[in-house]
Amino acid sequence: MVNELILLCLVAFAAGFIDAIVGGGGLLQTPATLLILPHYPVATLLGTTKIPSIAGTSLAAFKYSKQVKFNLKVLIACASAAFCTALLGAFLVSRIDNSVIKPIILVVLILVALYTYFNKQFGIHQAKNHTLKQQVLMAATFGLLIGFYDGLIGPGTGSFLILVFIAVLGFDFIGASAHAKIVNMATNLAAIIYFSSTGHILFQYAIPMAIFNLGGAYFGTKLALLKGNKFVRIFFLIVVFGTILKFAYDILYK
Template sequence: MTTYIQELILLCLAAFSAGFIDAIVGGGGLLQTPATLLILPHYPVASIFGTVKIPSLLGTSVAAYKYSKQVKFNFKVLGSCVFTAFCASLLGAYSVSLINNDVIKPIILVVLIGVAIYTYFNKQFGIHQHKEHSIKKQVLLAGFFGLIIGFYDGLIGPGTGSFLILVFIAVLGFDFVGASAHAKIVNIATNLAALIYFSSTGHVLYQYALPMAAFNILGSFFGARLALLKGNKFIRIFFLIVVFGTILRFAWDVLK
């Protein structure tokens, strides 16, 4: 078995698992990106980032389509968040070589620990839809957080879906299913923006990206189907597991 085939098998397994996780609560990049860095250490980091954007984009698109059949979208809120997130993700991708990620990661770690504690002790978090804002305020808040998370996705990436779900629940008052559905659409925009930048600068390894995309799509299909079947309580538990895994990942990066 050639080295390329061995690498491809491992990458496709990682892509399938990432697609499955990402379709439910986001955070698939926490598995897919480190796995790709580990399996392909001989390529530049920018090429790895560009390569994983293709499976992430296509897998997220499949999950979004599955959700769209059963979830009613708030297009005003969604449009605001998508627009700002897309623009900010382009800027984030451009800034990969300009900003030291080591400065940002400790801040993210503290935020994630707070999220995990709050979600665990607030049993009703994301179980029911609860809106306290007017549509106008929701649109403005969605646009603001789209800027922050979009920039983060272009710059670092892993965990973006989970952060989007958190915003749609904690800030905008959505339940877990609705938040997951809306987060997928925004994540499509951020992935597309970053991919446009990385592909234009020659940082995409298509011989790996396209097969990985097929397996990410397959994982996303099953993940979204399971999430819609099981509902909010199941997604809440899965969300906690992924957030805890994210905390461990960032703690490792910060403390090593």
């Protein structure tokens, strides 16, 4: 158990660091947990990873809040919708074959990577072309979709949220990352409520992992705010590329 815990804590630190900057920390933390603890049910491991995830995300959100002005109406609409469907996704996690969803996500990610790479101004400057009412409606709609995905599958949720806040709602990378953290907190909380009520959380692993995830989130947020939008854009591309490789591997070899 000691060796397993050390590995899980190191992974949690790295996941917290990545997640604080551009989301996607679950792409590292979730597969690693499944690999290190293969003798537990998948639902139990997914529930366990939600504790460190919400710890790091909460710290990142707090640090971003000191320098970013939140659009509260948009944020509340997105977070509320995401919370509700994350509960549903967590409930259905063992009832839907992920192989049906992953090829679609892979195509979307490839398009995102290409668009972000070739559009140098993507996420660098805010470009709001919608009324507040339109923003709230779109935020709620995408919150429903991404919240369901987070409850059902999970990894990559932060990156998808950042993408929506930039491409759909017109935020810059820093603002998008800050808002995404709050919404991700809501989806993690919903999953924790469900998984804990059904006994699917290993707290002996989850609590130490949460402490290390907090450490990673602290340094990740500090670096993102220090370096600014251009740095976050580059980091976003790296994480999206890693996500593409992960989903492609899952589709081709599993």
